[in-house]
Amino acid sequence: MRPFKTVTSVAAAILQTDIDTDIIFPARFLVTLDKKGLGKYAFYEWRHKRESRDTFVLDKEPFSGAEILVVGEKFGVGSSREHAVWSLADLGIRCIIAPSFGEIFYSNCFKNGVLPVTLPKDAHAHAMRAAQLGETLHVDLITNHVAIPGAEAISFEIPADRRLALLNGLDEIGTILADHEHAIASFENRQRQSAPWLFSDTDF
Amino acid sequence: MSAKGKTLYEKIWDAHVVAPLSDDASLIYIDRHLVQEVSSPQAFDGLIERGLKLRRPDAHIAVPDHAVPTFDRGKTDPLSMTAKQVARLEDNARRFAIPYMAMGDDRHGIVHIIGPELGFTLPGVTLVCGDSHTSTHGAFGALAFGIGTSECECVFATQTLRQSKLKTMRIEITGTLQPGVSVKDVILAIIAKIGTDGAKGYAVEYTGDTVRNMTMEERMTLCNMSIEAGARIGVVAPDETTFAYLKGRDWSPTGDKWLQAVEAWRHLPSDPGALFDKETSIDVTDLAPQVSWGTTPADCVPITGQTPVSALIKDQPAQERVRQSLQYMDMPEGANIEGTPIDQVFIGSCTNGRIEDLRRAAAIAKGRRVADRVHAIVVPGSEAVRLQAEREGLHETFRQAGFQWRQPGCSMCVAMNDDRLKPGERAASTSNRNFEGRQGPGGRTHLVSPEMAAAAAIRGYLTDVRTMMR
């Protein structure tokens, strides 16, 4: 996985709250076998609304190259589809700032080198304003801060093990097998005794 | 955790910790994994790229459900993306020796319907699926939650997952439901009350006399929609109803193992003194049938109610969201929801595609006709449900009333096959999500119970099913 240390970029602002993963990645594009190249489907309906004259923020300069998204609360609720994160990552998004996230989406971000930053409402409003003004934000995972020009840096919290994994670009499956293979095997041995009905090979 | 005892969630969590990882997170062992065609191909690819074995094939079952056709199956273009996804799942299942339920097999159906039907879902287990409605299986007292594709790959390779321990929340449900009101109305009312993130970060346990008196199917409907209140996990303590349901099913333990398992399961319910981090309650005695007006499942009112007036909402972003929601739904502000004309009716999904759901809908449809302008389909949740319904003659009841009787799958719940709304069309749907475009781009969804959906089909507009009870 690509490590995440810092990102400095303009940020695309999407004001709406409750943006579910069906909006981020419409279901009809889920009939794919790939996880690469999905950026073209991100926010598909919103980017291709025929009646709307406004160009979607991610298709406007300078935001089409934004590596940061600032979005409304409850971002990524709903379906567990990881395609939502894959498509945003494919567009070059490395960090998403919101007051809150859907839990599965939040977890999916970490598997793909994308940093979800949860900010309290006031700090978030501040970041949202800066994003709308086209200012450059600086997100730093080494110091756990978001810097906005002309304002005090805002600190954010993130679980320690997830932070370390992102900073070092650790592969989760590789890490689990390297560190815990033995613990998994002994768990299975214990459970084979305590709940033998969960193992088909105990004597079905 | 309190000194006075543990909750059901804490008991199952503690019994599955393989290793602590950080202050709040542990490596958790996963007993059961349901695999479907849409969220799994990239996970299998990852496993193959790594050259890893699938650790425990006996802990998985695979079934294509999300995008499968529900009619004219013989005419499917084998080169379509949908067919390719199904073929890929079948290939992967064979390659890694996972039991596979093909379309047409008696055991085929929506993952969350067949898991319990097969006895693959059991009390006390950790169960995952690359699908957010995995919370359904919590009805059995299982710790069941939806995961992303990378996590599916992790379960294939390691049979474990990194998980943060959740806080616990108890939702007590009391009172007897009136005729025409069902568990779907209960869960919609709960979500409307606590909001779409009201249970975020919590494992919910549903308790109370109403829950104790529910059938397993009703408990599944309840737990299914926990995720719509933000909770990845919703559980009901196992009891005699649970054991009676599971006994004799394909994957259920037999003989001495059954006795041993039931004995263990009896220790699962939360201890009497166990403390929850948050509690709420709802009395359902006077509950009316619910219907959604907006684009989140919390946007529900009783069928006798009105759409909101956005100007009365003080919080600015909330006001804006309600305004946009109503606009998308093409609903006026402050208007009666009853009488809203509909174009399509969908009865099915992992929320309401079980036999009891179909019986309730059929009781309303019997001897009546679907309104001329309405296209109505009934999609059983599984082959087992379809076959049972046909034994009872429900398919004839539906057909005579003008409903189409289909083969099982997710169908119009997610609109990945040909069952979908056209832009601007409006549906009464027994599914679980009324998100923008969920049932087809530009489509509008009103979430309701099976009996309310049947009533809407007959009258051609959203209506109070209580006025049609016999």
Ligand code: SF4
């Ligand atoms: S029926 Fe709908 S909610 Fe249930 S698994 Fe299928 S797509 Fe998901």
